Amino acid sequence: MAPVGPRSGDAIFSSIDRVNAELFTLTYGAIVRQLLTDLEDVDEVNKQLDQMGYNIGIRLIDEFLAKSGVSRCVDFKETAEMIAKVGFKMFLGVTASVSSWDADGTCCSIILEDNPLVDFVELPDTCQGLYYCNVLSGVIRGALEMVSMKTEVTWTRDALRGDDAYELQVKLLKQVAEEYPYKDDE
Amino acid sequence: MIGVGKMKLYSNVLDKPLSKGKQEVSLSAFAFLFSELVQYNQTQVDNIAELERRLEDAGYAVGARVLELLCNREKGNRRETRLLGILSFVHSTVWKVLFGKVADSLEKGTEHEDEYMISEKELLVNRFISSPKDMGTFNCGAFVAGIVKGVLDNAGFPAVVTAHFVPIEGQQRPRTTILIKFADEVNACPYLLLYFILFSSTKLSGNDLILTHVP
Numbered sequence: 001m002a003p004v005g006p007r008s009g010d011a012i013f014s015s016i017d018r019v020n021a022e023l024f025t026l027t028y029g030a031i032v033r034q035l036l037t038d039l040e041d042v043d044e045v046n047k048q049l050d051q052m053g054y055n056i057g058i059r060l061i062d063e064f065l066a067k068s069g070v071s072r073c074v075d076f077k078e079t080a081e082m083i084a085k086v087g088f089k090m091f092l093g094v095t096a097s098v099s100s101w102d103a104d105g106t107c108c109s110i111i112l113e114d115n116p117l118v119d120f121v122e123l124p125d126t127c128q129g130l131y132y133c134n135v136l137s138g139v140i141r142g143a144l145e146m147v148s149m150k151t152e153v154t155w156t157r158d159a160l161r162g163d164d165a166y167e168l169q170v171k172l173l174k175q176v177a178e179e180y181p182y183k184d185d186e
Numbered sequence: 187m188i189g190v191g192k193m194k195l196y197s198n199v200l201d202k203p204l205s206k207g208k209q210e211v212s213l214s215a216f217a218f219l220f221s222e223l224v225q226y227n228q229t230q231v232d233n234i235a236e237l238e239r240r241l242e243d244a245g246y247a248v249g250a251r252v253l254e255l256l257c258n259r260e261k262g263n264r265r266e267t268r269l270l271g272i273l274s275f276v277h278s279t280v281w282k283v284l285f286g287k288v289a290d291s292l293e294k295g296t297e298h299e300d301e302y303m304i305s306e307k308e309l310l311v312n313r314f315i316s317s318p319k320d321m322g323t324f325n326c327g328a329f330v331a332g333i334v335k336g337v338l339d340n341a342g343f344p345a346v347v348t349a350h351f352v353p354i355e356g357q358q359r360p361r362t363t364i365l366i367k368f369a370d371e372v373n374a375c376p377y378l379l380l381y382f383i384l385f386s387s388t389k390l391s392g393n394d395l396i397l398t399h400v401p
Contacts, residue, residue, distance in 0.1 A: 016212050019210065019212070022252075023248075024219065027216065028219060030247045092212070092215060
């Protein structure tokens with residue numbers, strides 16, 4: 001039987017269980033609020049959000065690979081397209097776009113016009129250094145690390161701070177060779 | 187530095203039109219996020235009661251905002267002022283919007299006058315959660331109990347809300363019951379309550395909603 005080709009983000013999204021985006025948005029808001037109350041320092045909160053995103057990403061990649069049926073990506077360009085078109089659609093129901101590739105194809109920008117995490121949110125003056133959606137950068141970093149790519153993900157545009165969209169810069173640092181976990185002679 | 191010198195799309199989040207509430211995200215995205223919430227709180231507490239309280243606090247914030255959002259969107263800025271009204275609002279409207287279906291049942295407690303129970307076969311938040319035996323009767327439904335508490339408190343019906351597992355014969359997973367025990371003043375004088383609601387709470391209108399703000 002021929003292997004099933006990768007399904008599009010829309011097809012997968014309509015076939016999985018879905019939940020109201022507002023519950024998701026408000027729960028995320030509750031998490032950020034708890035972190036701010038506990039940690040008080042905006043940089044600490046950013047780090048904690050990134051760490052939480054990382055924990056989610058390392059598990060999310062399994063579900064992504066299982067549900068989408070994509071085969072191994074040939075290069076980083078394809079990886080970025082997968083994340084933007086299939087990944088974001090599958091989990092958040094929004095499509096992102098990829099742009100601003102650099103010369104050697106290791107650095108790109110993923111742009112989100114629509115972001116369900118930030119509905120109803122406004123940053124007060126006391127939290128101007130906060131990257132509210134930092135969990136997303138952790139998710140991408142964690143997910144890619146589990147498929148042997150070490151990346152650095154940073155925010156270049158953030159609508160909560162006055163820009164017009166959300167832009168993540170994803171930079172491939174290196175491809176880590178997969179380690180065989182067992183010693184051959186044992 | 188990002189954000190400097192750029193024109194904001196909307197000068198104020200309050201000017202942005204309210205969404206219709208039809209947008210969806212995948213259940214697994216919510217499940218992952220909820221699991222991180224629970225895991226983070228586990229690192230911050232020493233015992234189960236504290237953990238339940240923190241989850242309830244998180245849910246309380248969600249409930250307060252859900253009440254404002256739904257009153258504005260679904261009810262045309264009218265808020266229930268009667269006990270049964272607010273209970274059926276929680277049982278039907280809130281549950282339908284948040285979890286996609288109305289709650290399984292709403293019952294009045296038999297032992298005490300002011301106790302009510304909302305039951306659900308399997309809470310959405312508990313679907314992918316399993317508790318180890320040493321955590322005893324810990325129920326992540328404390329988050330949902332917090333949501334209900336947030337809705338009731340902000341509607342003027344203070345209550346103590348808790349989540350419990352109720353084992354059912356023939357079913358492997360126990361049913362979850364949200365127990366609502368209203369405070370004494372709820373039964374006191376309905377006219378007094380009406381007085382407080384009319385003269386102490388602010389009127390809801392489309393422009394006055396501040397739904398989420400980071401303190």
